[in-house]
Amino acid sequence: MPYKDILVFLDATGDTPTRLDLAITLAGQHEARLLGVDVSTPAAFEGQWKDQATGLQDLFLTRLGRAGLDGEFRVADRSTGSWKALYAHFADLVVATQRHESNAEFVLPAVPRDVLLSAGVPVLILPPDWRPQPVGRNIVLAWNASREATRAVHDALPLLARAEKVTLFEFAPPADRIESAPRLMADHLRRHGVEAELFTWPDLDDTSPVDALFSCLDRQGSDLIVAGAYGHSPLAEGLLGGVSEDLIHNVSMPLLMSH
Template identity: 30%
Template sequence: MAIRTILAALNTVDRAEEIIRIGCRLASRHDAHLVGLYVIPGVRYYATPANTHAAIDINVEQRSYYETHVDQVKQVFEDMIRKEGVRGEWRCVQAESHLMSGVTTAHGMQADLIIAGQTPKEGFDSFEPEFVEHVIMDAGRPVLVVPHEGTFPNVGTHALVAWNSGAEAARAAADAIPLLKQADQTTVVWVNPDEFKGGHLPGSALAEMLARHNINVTSEAFNTGKWEIGDALLTKANALGADLLVSGAYGHSRLREYLFGGVTRHLLDHMTIPVLMAH
């Protein structure tokens, strides 16, 4: 499937410019329409025996923050798509809920690719701490998550595809095909291969499938040993000079990953390059 509509979620205000820049480059590369989505959250009113006004003020302050920055983000978006010659549109949506992920998910369902920023740990942009997770889980679309630090001028020149023979990894690899077709090099790594699932092949069957799409791809087994898998994948990506990591999301339940840790949680917390995730 070709990428013809890209939705850039721009509520991580401090990273909006980088997200727009990546969106423009991908839109230009794929002849796609770029949608800039900015959600102004609603205010959550709730009553408690004490500190009622303080609780309401926190939500009002959050809404005010996004109202204050909307014109700034809109100007950056419109200036950049004009400069890059990209077809696009600006959408500013007033949400009924204080949560912005629901609106982003609803709009993202009608796009081929969603671009969103890594959720920061502090500040107003961290008000919905599981924003990206909700979008990945609920939109049914691949989500390209951009780290909260760094610039990434060449996303997808060398892609690292994490494979574990799971359904989520298969979905991510398939969703990434339009991006991988544009890459100079794609490396498939079968993480801790299981002989009962064809581990002796070290991802070669997946690599052959991708090669039939005219993707320049190699494959190898990748035993992480005592390393945490997410950390091992980021280290491998750095060693290869990869500028895109493709990974399935939440092969285990989100609750299990929240309680015990997991690859998805680690990547979302510690990513150093853009990560394309699908569930």
Template identity: 30%
Template sequence: MPFKTIVAIIQSKDDAERVLDCAIPLTTRFQGHLIGVHAEALPVAYTSAVGFPDTEFLQATAEVNKERAEALQADFRRRIRDANVSYEWRSLECFSGDSAHSGIASARCADLAIAAQRNPHADSTATADVDALLFESGRPVLIVPHAGPSLSSYRNVLIAWNGSREAARAAFDALPLLMEADHVEVFVIDPPEDAEYDSEASGEEIATALARHGVNINVAAETSNGRSIDQILQQRIAARGADLLVLGAYSHSWLRQLLFGGVTRTVLQSMPVATFMSR
């Protein structure tokens, strides 16, 4: 099933260009409908010296927020005007001002959400909280890297496979992209010793299932030998020249990954290629 409804999460000018560089071509490719979502923070009612709300501050803040939202909307409409696709823009408000939080309802009714990876050099409010989309929307999220090319063709795909529910969900959610890719690899780190006994974890069974959809696919495996999973994935991406990683989000304890790190956190912060994630 192609991606017919795509939600683009646009937090600021810092991420708008990269998200739209990916979202508009994908929407055109699947002849879909693109929804641009942006949220501004509700003005906080500071009090004046005499104890009353500072109405001048509230008014000034509201005007600045409105101008910023209108500027992003204008950029969105300018970019999509010549694409000849169906689209709409949703300007929202919330206490956090986070477009990912505000866009959850829109994403739940979409085939795919697209958001930018957090840029470590940008202001903390310049990129949206992608964790919220992954946990609350129930839909796949395509994360565009903050550095490197913003591709949308995705001809060489790497599926990170560990036999988990989340990995299976991501692989099948990504089928519209996998079916059009030139090559797809199911990559298993530290595969089971007896692949015949545990074909699910070895990647053979998921590769066979995807091949029935016409996906050009193979299975590869590698042992970690003390290296971190995200390091191995990045090395494999570089070796294969992959332009898309498909990954199950938080396939281990979310609390454990929050406290000690993990592949999902690396993807959200520094993975060098676009990453398609489901949970």
């Protein structure tokens, strides 16, 4: 199913313009409606952040009009701070930025973690201070045959179909116990018109899953990670057997996660 509604979170921090630019690019590529949701806290309307916070609607509508896209601006309920008030249920993809302690008080606390774990929608998480660059040309799928990883792969299909290169990464047990699941998933993706290259890293207890994954990313020259998110709020269990928390807090490139 293609993305028809893409939601981007807007706030008073300096990450919003580049996040909005990426969301506009994705909406244009997928012919989707773009929903801009203001998730600023009351504190953002005080002091040095006030002008940015009060100008979010104009920023969104101006850039939306310049791109010739269909969209709407909405304001989250600041009184609750709950993910339920952030409109994520009504989108196919959410674009957010990882929280940073330097400005976390100006963004509603449900963004992005509670939205990821509770809304049932894939979330594309950008690193703080991310600078514009192509996203989705070269994608690595973090695969471990779990429900969450499977969900992430299917949620990413509209992006995978447009990618120039897709790598299916597995952090695997020793060779005599490696299963055929990656090959079966690669065959399934082929039915969707996606050719995926397999990259298996044997688990020999000499490196962590995250280190192995980032080594794969470096070798492949990737620009997007697709992974399943495990656990409940807070993220308690991890990607590939214990590292979702490490991955989401050390993301150095765009990361699409599903729960």
